Amino acid sequence: MQLNAQKREVFGKKTKSLRENRLIPAVIFGKGMESVPVSINYVDFVRVNNKAGETNVIDLMVDGTEYKVLTKGIAVHPVTSTILHVDFHKVNLKEKISATIPVEIVGEEKNPLVKNGQGLVLVLLNEIDVEALPTDLPNNFTVDVSGLVEIDQGITVKELNYDRSKVEIKDYEDEDLVVKIGYAVQEEIVEETEEDALSKIEATEETAKDETDEGSSTDEKND
Numbered sequence: 403m404q405l406n407a408q409k410r411e412v413f414g415k416k417t418k419s420l421r422e423n424r425l426i427p428a429v430i431f432g433k434g435m436e437s438v439p440v441s442i443n444y445v446d447f448v449r450v451n452n453k454a455g456e457t458n459v460i461d462l463m464v465d466g467t468e469y470k471v472l473t474k475g476i477a478v479h480p481v482t483s484t485i486l487h488v489d490f491h492k493v494n495l496k497e498k499i500s501a502t503i504p505v506e507i508v509g510e511e512k513n514p515l516v517k518n519g520q521g522l523v524l525v526l527l528n529e530i531d532v533e534a535l536p537t538d539l540p541n542n543f544t545v546d547v548s549g550l551v552e553i554d555q556g557i558t559v560k561e562l563n564y565d566r567s568k569v570e571i572k573d574y575e576d577e578d579l580v581v582k583i584g585y586a587v588q589e590e591i592v593e594e595t596e597e598d599a600l601s602k603i604e605a606t607e608e609t610a611k612d613e614t615d616e617g618s619s620t621d622e623k624n625d
Contacts, residue, residue: 404461405450407440426485430462430469432492440464440490447488451476457501457539462490470495472536493536500572501539504529505580509548515583522586523547526579530559531572538568545581556582 410427412420417427420441430438440462451473454460462469475489493499505528515521530543543562550556560576 403450403454403458404463405442405446407442407462407464409465410439410441413439421484421486426488428488428490430464430471430490430492432471433494435492438464438469442488444485447485455541457503457541459493459495459536460490470536472499472501495536498533498535499539500531500533502529503532503540504542506542506544507547507581508544509546512548513583514551515553516586519586521550521553521583523581524584525581526556527559527574527581530562530574530580532569533572534569538565540564540569543580547581547583550583553583553585556580 407428410417410420412427420427424444425441426444426447428440428442430440450460454473456473458472460471460473462471469490469492471490471492473488474491475487476485477487478485505525507523507525510516510523513521513523516523532539534540543564545557545562547557556579558576559571559574559578559580562571562580
């Protein structure tokens with residue numbers, strides 16, 4: 403996938419002028435290089451990023467120079483969700499890197515326990531850290547839960563489908579659960595009315611009064 407960019411000479415608040423022209427300020431960084439500030443076309447970036455995500459290498463062309471990069475960070479506006487800035491990581495295609503791969507759950511609508519309302523799919527790992535060459539990074543770990551037919555039955559890290567000769571999962575044990583089926587229990591919440599609360603207070607006060615009166619009578623008899 404290829405994306406064109408231009409070196410940029412404006413920084414800070416001045417980048418507002420770029421955004422007004424549908425350009426996104428960005429930066430290229432990497433091992434053994436100085437950061438390169440660039441700008442990219444908004445529409446072109448969205449199109450490429452929708453295909454590449456954070457795990458596919460992009461050929462970023464900057465004034466005739468090609469950079470092999472991964473998208474490492476996207477800053478978005480908190481209200482409008484428009485893209486404000488992008489970080490590109492220049493990678494060495496012959497050197498392994500660490501990356502976080504999302505877990506994608508499929509088959510939930512076919513699971514018999516979910517269909518009859520008895521079960522609920524519990525995702526215990528939403529993403530998994532791996533190490534691999536940039537071109538070997540998986541887009542995601544697809545987990546099919548349609549075959550889980552018992553409560554507490556799950557799928558472990560060891561059962562994930564990926565190329566073990568190229569991808570190494572980090573920081574997880576083989577038996578760690580990625581997903582499992584739990585009970586679809588809906589607890590009934592009983593709201594206490596103001597009348598109920600007052601009744602309890604009055605009953606407590608009455609009990610305390612009776613105990614006090616009883617204690618006084620006993621003391622009088624003893625006297």
